[in-house]
Amino acid sequence: MKRQLILENGQTFVGEAIGSDTERAGEVVFNTGMTGYQEILSDPSYCGQIVTLTYPLIGNYGINRDDFESIKPAIHGLIVREAAEYPSHFRSQFSLHEWLKKEDIPGLEGIDTRKLTRMIREHGTLKGRLCSMDANVHEVAEELKETPLPVDQVSRVSTKNQYINPGVKERIVLVDYGVKKGIVKDLVSEGYEVVVVPYSWDADNILALQPDGIVLSNGPGNPADVPEAVETVKNLLGRAPLFGICLGHQLLALASGALTVKMPFGHRGSNHPVKDLRTGQISITSQNHGYTVDPDSIDGTPLDITHINVNDKSIEGVKHQHYPAFSVQYHPEASPGPEDAKGLFNEFKTYVKNSQKASGRKTYA
Numbered sequence: 001m002k003r004q005l006i007l008e009n010g011q012t013f014v015g016e017a018i019g020s021d022t023e024r025a026g027e028v029v030f031n032t033g034m035t036g037y038q039e040i041l042s043d044p045s046y047c048g049q050i051v052t053l054t055y056p057l058i059g060n061y062g063i064n065r066d067d068f069e070s071i072k073p074a075i076h077g078l079i080v081r082e083a084a085e086y087p088s089h090f091r092s093q094f095s096l097h098e099w100l101k102k103e104d105i106p107g108l109e110g111i112d113t114r115k116l117t118r119m120i121r122e123h124g125t126l127k128g129r130l131c132s133m134d135a136n137v138h139e140v141a142e143e144l145k146e147t148p149l150p151v152d153q154v155s156r157v158s159t160k161n162q163y164i165n166p167g168v169k170e171r172i173v174l175v176d177y178g179v180k181k182g183i184v185k186d187l188v189s190e191g192y193e194v195v196v197v198p199y200s201w202d203a204d205n206i207l208a209l210q211p212d213g214i215v216l217s218n219g220p221g222n223p224a225d226v227p228e229a230v231e232t233v234k235n236l237l238g239r240a241p242l243f244g245i246c247l248g249h250q251l252l253a254l255a256s257g258a259l260t261v262k263m264p265f266g267h268r269g270s271n272h273p274v275k276d277l278r279t280g281q282i283s284i285t286s287q288n289h290g291y292t293v294d295p296d297s298i299d300g301t302p303l304d305i306t307h308i309n310v311n312d313k314s315i316e317g318v319k320h321q322h323y324p325a326f327s328v329q330y331h332p333e334a335s336p337g338p339e340d341a342k343g344l345f346n347e348f349k350t351y352v353k354n355s356q357k358a359s360g361r362k363t364y365a
């Protein structure tokens with residue numbers, strides 16, 4: 001069955017329908033990763049977006065039960081050049097098409113994904129809708145133009161209740177703005193007790209858990225859409241070591257007086273080079289973000305820039321001058337992607353240990 005992608009600029013791409021028959025709209029973004037489609041499909045930071053993958057063959061190793069980054073995918077659609085019909089891998093349980101159908105996510109295959117990607121690179125991200133062939137292109141394009149991007153994504157994907165991953169070492173509170181499982185897994189593998197709490201918890205509620213460290217997770221949307229989270233981070237500064245990842249990084253920056261801006265088409269992929277300005281070391285990193293900390297807003301804030309993107313020099317990491325708080329725009333947990341940045345979890349561990357020593361609290365081995 002044919003299906004079309006209608007963009008707000010009136011352009012259309014006609015291909016074959018895969019997955020669910022639901023019609024759905026979203027901001028169309030591209031990811032350049034050659035592998036990792038299952039993690040991308042289930043990363044809550046894509047909530048409300050339609051993702052096109054630039055690698056031409058997707059789905060060849062299937063979908064398995066272990067590699068999901070969340071339980072319920074929040075992505076609005078998937079666009080690929082070719083979806084493998086017969087996956088081959090010993091862990092595979094579904095084909096891409098079967099899984100998309102099961103999760104009620106519409107997909108489109110067989111279009112020129114290079115043309116679509118170039119269009120997004122030239123004009124910035126575009127709103128789009130995956131539609132049946134009888135949709136009126138002009139009407140849909142007008143409607144897309146008039147519909148603003150959603151502002152409620154974090155509340156859609158954050159956990160509703162706190163939950164605990166037991167551990168024998170320090171207690172880390174992980175504030176869930178749409179957390180990827182990879183972050184939880186990496187913290188648990190350090191031996192921490194990881195208490196995951198809803199994004200709406202205020203600082204008093206979080207501090208009542210007596211955390212030895214706090215991680216601010218990744219998450220979807222514009223960080224300026226969650227002012228209550230910025231307020232919470234402000235009130236957490238200096239009360240426990242803070243480590244922000246992606247949206248968590250943007251919230252730490254906003255809480256410290258900096259600003260964030262929307263990028264034309266963002267960074268989404270598994271090979272983004274990041275330079276640590278303190279050591280000169282380059283890491284190849286996994287990224288998924290459409291907003292960034294505005295470099296012109298840093299002066300006068302208590303933040304030092306620690307990392308920059310080698311390609312476009314955008315800010316990739318900051319550190320607070322007075323409090324044990326730091327953050328990165330990229331993904332130390334990878335999931336999917338290279339693991340060059342895993343060392344950031346060790347940096348966090350040092351912060352946690354130092355803060356324990358300074359406070360005279362019990363330290364762990």
Ligand SMILES: NC(=O)CC[C@H](N)C(=O)O
Pocket residue numbers: 045217218219220221222223245246247248288289290291292
């Ligand atoms: N992965 C993330 O946390 C993304 C952060 C934010 N939603 C952005 O797009 O910039």
